[in-house]
Amino acid sequence: MALQDYRAMMERCSNCACCKFIPFDKVKSLRFAENCPSIGYYNFMTYSARGRFQLSQSLLDGRAELDETITNAIHSCTSCGYCDIGCKITRYNLEPLEHNLEQKAYAVENGKILEGQKPLIENLKKEHSMIPGTKKENRTDWAKDLGLKDVFKEKADVCFFAGCKYSYDPKLQKVAQNAVKLLQNAGVVVGYLGAADNCCAGRAHQMGFFADFKDRANANIKAFETAGVTTIVTPCSDCYHAFKRQYPKLGSNVKVLHIVEYIDQLIQEGKIKFTKTVPMTVTYHDPCHLGRLGEPYVPWNGKEKKIFNQIQIWEPRRPRYNGIYGIYDAPRNILKAIPGVKLVEMERIREYSWCCGAGAACNESNPAFSQWTANERITEAKATGADALVTACPWCKDNFVNAVDENGNKMEVLDIIDLVQQAI
Amino acid sequence: MAFPREVYKALEDIVGKENISENIGVCETYRCVPSQSSAHYGPTKNWTPRPQAVILPKTAEEVQNIVKVCNKYGVEFKASTTFWSTMGYIGGDYALQIDMRRMKSIKIDAKNMCAIVEPFAIAATVQAEAMKVGLNLNIPGVGCSSSTLANFSTWVAFGPNSISMGYGNENVLGMEWVLPTGEILRTGSLASDDGWFCGEGPGPSLRGLFRGSFGAAGSAGVCTKIAVRLHPWPGPADFPTYGLAPAYKADFGPRIKCYTLCFPDWKSWARSIQYFYESDIAYSGHRQFNMFGRNLKGAMIEIISNHERQLSDLEELLNDPYIKEQTEKMRHDYQVIIAGFSDADLEYKEKAIDYILEQTGGWKSEMMLQKDKHDYALLYLTRLGHKNLNYVYCGAYEGVLGLTGNVWRAIEVADEAIALKRKWELEHTSIAASGGDSAMGCLSGLGGGGTTGWEFFTNFDSYEQDSVDGTCAFVETTQALMNKYGFGPDFCRWNSDVRKMNGYNYTQEEQNEMFKKAAQPWVFIYQYKIRELINPKNLCGSYVRTLDPKVLEEQQQ
DSSP states (O other): OOGGGGHHHHHHOOOOSTTTBSOGGGOOOSTTOBOOHHHHHHOSGGGSHHHHHHHHHHHHTTSSOOOHHHHHHHHOOOOOOHHHHHHHHHOSSOOHHHHHHHHHHHHHHTTOOOGGGHHHHHHHHHHSOSSTTOOGGGTTGGGTTSOOEETTTSOOSEEEOOHHHHHHOHHHHHHHHHHHHHHHHTTOOEEEOGGGOOOOOHHHHHTTOHHHHHHHHHHHHHHHHHHTOOEEEESOHHHHHIIIIIGGGGTOOOEEEEHHHHHHHHHHTTSSOOOSOOOEEEEEOOOTTTTTTOSOOOOOOOEEEEETTTEEEEESOOOOOOSTTSSOHHHHHHHHHSTTEEEOOOSSOGGGOOOOSOGGGHHHHOHHHHHHHHHHHHHHHHHTTOSEEEESOHHHHHHHHTOOOTTSOOOEEEEHHHHHHHTO | OOOOHHHHHHHHHHHOGGGEEOOHHHHHTTOOOTTTSOOSSOOOOOOOOOOSEEEOOOSHHHHHHHHHHHHHHTOEEEEESSOOSGGGSOOSSSEEEEEGGGOOOEEEETTTTEEEEOTTOBHHHHHHHHHTTTEEOOOOTTOTTSBHHHHHHHSOOOOTTHHHHOOGGGGEEEEEEEOTTSOEEEEGGGGGTSOSSOSSOSSOOOHHHHTTTTOOTTTTOEEEEEEEEOEEOOSOSSOOEESOTTOOEEOOOTTEEEEEEEESSHHHHHHHHHHHHHHOOOSEEEEOGGGGOTTTHHHHHHHHTOTTOOGGGHHHHHTOHHHHHHHHHTSEEEEEEEEOSSHHHHHHHHHHHHHHHHHHTOEEOSGGGSHHHHHHHHHHHHHTOTTHHHHTTTSEEEEESOOOBOHHHHHHHHHHHHHHHHHHHHHOSSSOOSOSOOEEEESOSSTTSOOBEEEEEEEEOTTOHHHHHHHHHHHHHHHHHHHHTTOOSOGGGTTTTTBOTTSOBOOHHHHHHHHTTSSSHHHHHHHHHHHHHHOTTOOSOSOSOOOOHHHHHHHHO
């Protein structure tokens, strides 16, 4: 697809405002009613999905240009996908997220990117990692002494894919190690890709660098095929989304599980048992790419058709990604299973969860916007009275660690694996 | 023409550089295509003009200073909130768009049963805050996605709850209003520093001046804060929503119920509405789901209340014998919500409905009593959700054949109007063929009853030029029918004399030409004199109909 292929959507947007607010039926307060970080921070209409549709028309028709302000507006979107979910409450045939991504790709193709994006993409091309300064040869250092099987040489029940953040971030490597030990202690033979371990490039896709995404994705798919990988387990929500939703479009058939799904399954099978009480009230943050964007890809090949003169339908029936089948229950099941843990919910949860701000690498390319987005979530989490905010994504966790609420207060932030580990 | 640096700098100094933009791409996103959203002058694919800058004030004082700068330099301006309607967009080439997004506070005054709201407080949030203290808000037909302040201070504002909560202007209390000259006017009790609770005083009301019956759509200045009346709510403190998107539902407990009442013909239908006017038992009354059309509504209700369903299922569902039967039984229908403030109150209201049905030969729709359908309809009508149903199957709509007024008068025209629309659906492809009768709207726009607010939803595709053009042509025929029966301008023509089809404001000269021929030209002269008084430079659009008295004098000589 190219940007002009979205022309019908641009002209069919009803300007209903659903892209900016949580589902109206779910609104419980003024404070937490909105749900687009981009317009939330910048305030101009341009930064909403509606504004982006309108902007694309102006760009394609030559009324606007990709100057610095517009380039910044296009890339200052975390690709969290809420606009897409909100839109699909009203409309059955618009795809704001796909359009936003295509708009970013349009900017990228025209050489209009942000300074902060350059080192990420350069590192991806050179070192196959989205974390600037990291080296290919150090990618699996975190896994030393864990007894992981190299899936190219040995059989394993699952292939563990840590992702860039867990692999390189010294603060998070321990979490990945704990995750592996957790599985091993439950009797799972855990493998990894060894020297072929690579960035999933999901974040490059979120940024509109489609060619770079495809390069890495194709390399990974080839590695999975060569090694005979059938099941991937990842603790990273961005990797999960890339493998689950994007890779199948390029031919991947591998089964994909986020670690929370697998742990939930092992708890239910009695293979993970909790022995300690963790007296703590927690609230859970649904990562965008595990939650609303974590629905599985369903192949579809069809076209629009009109019935009764002007009613627009898809022929054949088209899968509708409105977030409801994302991964929401597994992490909550885990939290509820841990003795002593009390789960309290925020106002914006599940398919209408607020973004952490790190999506589309905005934490690197636009840190002020990203931090504001994280601060908003900490404010919401604090309002529940919870002791800690738990999440299941390293990017979310990292962005929340330095965030503060509207009164300047920090909050304890935990990876769900940490919490599970504390109870064993 | 871009603003001179002096003008831009003066504006920037008021709000700071991060809250103003003259970037062309940014300003382009503040244009409106009237085929995509409500214009009330018929769909067109013409864009409204691009503003020279967009500004985001945070306080009334900032608005005041912005308006003063506009006066000083002769810059047109228009304030808007959610930007859903064309009415909120500027209509000239040398103009400033004021985006009120940063002003969104809500203060609930439970004791005085009112909410003091800023412009960007949408009805969904006002309602959520009100329900926490056992109160509710009259959400007009435009839906909860729209600004409460804009609804009540600058436009018509009637809807499902109007039967128990009143017309828009009945709900406006104290008001803070930046006049087009930049002066701040406070009305009602606010003017005498007595708080927001009363619209009529002590202190000047001037409500008629600012909004009258229809509202000035922003052409009388910028309203920065109003108090709106809140009403008793016997339901939960927040919506106990269940189900999956987009088919959310809610059970409000045994004291709040939603019925779809059906009748054998228009006469019994109208008589039942008369009974509702007389009995005062309805919390809400609306003909809602007929918006999908007489032939399609049963199947569409099944689709929208089931998260697994899609429009692709429509044809299959239309062949379902049960849905066919139920749809047929709902030909002459509407929805009502009754709310019991005690068990005895509910019992009385239930009995009253039974009596009304007995007297009129009506019945409750069996399909809409199913729990999932009931809870969907109840939640939708209470929150008046999000306009999703307006757009769901074609993406764009116009309301035509606005049979607003006495219900008995409306039904005299109903069958002819239905036949006209059905004929068009069958002979043309420009509008959705939904069965002719797609009339929807409130049982009463006035508190206690008395006037309906119907419109026939006419759905079209804003992307397809033929569909847009065909819809415009259809509007011509519906207007002819409206003229024949003396109903006046059709719903979608209400604004045709206040903004041009090309998206621009009318000039005073153009308005003079129109209104000098009016049956009562002195009305427009009166409005001209008011406009001269509060808006001498005529800077905020042409939504107030005015006639220069000199023109009439010349005509009479």
